[in-house]
Amino acid sequence: MKGGDLELARRCRQGDADAFEELYRAHAGRLYSLLLRMAGSAQEAEDLLQDVFLNAHRKLGGFRGESSLGTWLYRMAVNHCLDFLRGRHARNSKATASLDDDDAVEPAAAMPVVPTAVSRIDLERAIAQLPDGCRTAFVLHDVEGFEHHEVAEMLGVSEGTSKSQVHKARLKLRKLLGAVAIGPAMERPSAGRR
Amino acid sequence: MTCQAYDERIGDYVDGTLAAGDVARLDAHLGACARCQAMVADLRAIRSMARSLDSHVPPPQVWRALAEATRSSRPSPLRAWLFGWQPVAATAMIAVMATALSWVGGRLATDGPPSSRIESSAALFDVPHDAAEAHYVSAIASLEALTSVERATLEPQMVDVLDTGMTIIDTAIDQSRAALEMEPDSQIAQDSLFQALRNKVALLQGTLTLVDEVRRSDQDSTGPLPEDTR
Numbered sequence: 181m182k183g184g185d186l187e188l189a190r191r192c193r194q195g196d197a198d199a200f201e202e203l204y205r206a207h208a209g210r211l212y213s214l215l216l217r218m219a220g221s222a223q224e225a226e227d228l229l230q231d232v233f234l235n236a237h238r239k240l241g242g243f244r245g246e247s248s249l250g251t252w253l254y255r256m257a258v259n260h261c262l263d264f265l266r267g268r269h270a271r272n273s274k275a276t277a278s279l280d281d282d283d284a285v286e287p288a289a290a291m292p293v294v295p296t297a298v299s300r301i302d303l304e305r306a307i308a309q310l311p312d313g314c315r316t317a318f319v320l321h322d323v324e325g326f327e328h329h330e331v332a333e334m335l336g337v338s339e340g341t342s343k344s345q346v347h348k349a350r351l352k353l354r355k356l357l358g359a360v361a362i363g364p365a366m367e368r369p370s371a372g373r374r
Numbered sequence: 375m376t377c378q379a380y381d382e383r384i385g386d387y388v389d390g391t392l393a394a395g396d397v398a399r400l401d402a403h404l405g406a407c408a409r410c411q412a413m414v415a416d417l418r419a420i421r422s423m424a425r426s427l428d429s430h431v432p433p434p435q436v437w438r439a440l441a442e443a444t445r446s447s448r449p450s451p452l453r454a455w456l457f458g459w460q461p462v463a464a465t466a467m468i469a470v471m472a473t474a475l476s477w478v479g480g481r482l483a484t485d486g487p488p489s490s491r492i493e494s495s496a497a498l499f500d501v502p503h504d505a506a507e508a509h510y511v512s513a514i515a516s517l518e519a520l521t522s523v524e525r526a527t528l529e530p531q532m533v534d535v536l537d538t539g540m541t542i543i544d545t546a547i548d549q550s551r552a553a554l555e556m557e558p559d560s561q562i563a564q565d566s567l568f569q570a571l572r573n574k575v576a577l578l579q580g581t582l583t584l585v586d587e588v589r590r591s592d593q594d595s596t597g598p599l600p601e602d603t604r
Contacts, residue, residue: 197444200444201437201441209431209432210429212436213430216430225432226432226433226435230436234444237440241530241531241532242529244530291408292415292416292419293416294420300423300426322420322424322425325425343385346385347385350385350388354413354417
């Protein structure tokens with residue numbers, strides 16, 4: 181597998197367009213899914229995916245095969261998306277703690293509010309509506325399966341903050357998904373950054 | 375304890391990372407609290423669903439834009455050569471340098487026939503040997519000052535290849551100087567030293583050319599994508 185990765189990287193470095201397409205086809209789906217959920221918008225995810233593969237195209241000379249190409253690309257995608265989100269946060273002053281200020285605190289329901297028939301599409305839409313900070317932590321922990329200490333390291337926060345953000349995200353999602361059954365359709369994800 | 379006091383632990387409970395003692399206490403609370411039971415059920419459902427979300431397929435225009443952008447930033451022949459044939463390039467450079475070193479060593483050990491001698495650099499420039507060597511040393515110092523900063527632009531593999539060549543050339547310089555110390559009048563040793571110094575100048579100049587090449591290529595590849603492909 182590693183040898184295959186090194187060979188593919190070597191062909192890409194040589195300017196082999198077929199090799200670069202092979203690299204893209206093998207990894208674009210997973211990276212796009214990650215970026216879509218972290219950024220919360222399809223247009224931004226497309227832009228970020230292009231950025232990631234352009235960076236990879238430039239930096240393949242530095243790929244030494246110490247990890248798989250998939251892991252190398254994944255790390256690049258996470259870091260690039262976090263940089264983007266920090267920039268967006270600075271631009272919009274959209275505080276990650278905004279859940280503290282809104283009405284996201286879970287209702288005192290005596291019965292589960294998330295309908296058993298809720299679809300994955302509903303969940304995707306709800307994730308897109310989360311504030312950046314807790315959405316990122318939730319995606320990395322609950323969707324991508326990282327441990328809290330790993331999420332904390334990636335985000336540059338404490339493990340406790342990671343737990344807190346994931347918990348807030350779950351509560352917000354609970355509320356949003358509970359509204360699916362009784363309320364109007366949730367908002368669609370926001371438009372792209374351009 | 376109130377329900378709010380358990381809220382902070384419900385996340386760990388759902389994740390299965392709550393300490394055993396706390397699990398027992400929370401289980402006891404859940405047995406009597408419909409609100410917390412409902413929350414645990416919902417959070418578990420969300421967590422489970424999140425783990426099984428489908429993969430998305432990026433729209434085709436993403437690849438089209440990438441293909442277009444990378445087509446216009448294909449590596450130049452020089453860069454492609456060093457990237458693509460790096461192992462071969464390293465081997466070739468080592469072989470060439472090793473041959474040169476061997477030749478230098480051989481020439482230092484025994485005088486060959488006059489026809490095989492390289493032309494004396496000092497004679498070529500018609501300047502004293504000391505002045506010619508000082509000229510090379512000064513040029514090398516200036517080039518090394520530039521490359522020590524600029525080479526950070528290059529990929530590690532490129533730097534490895536260049537360092538390998540430089541090590542071999544430096545060995546040739548050291549051997550030539552050692553031979554000159556033993557035999558200060560040896561024309562062979564003098565010629566070998568100048569040849570090695572010229573090689574070092576050429577390699578340092580080549581390094582700077584490569585840095586320029588990489589910079590130009592990087593600038594091309596970070597340019598904006600065509601608007602119509604977004």
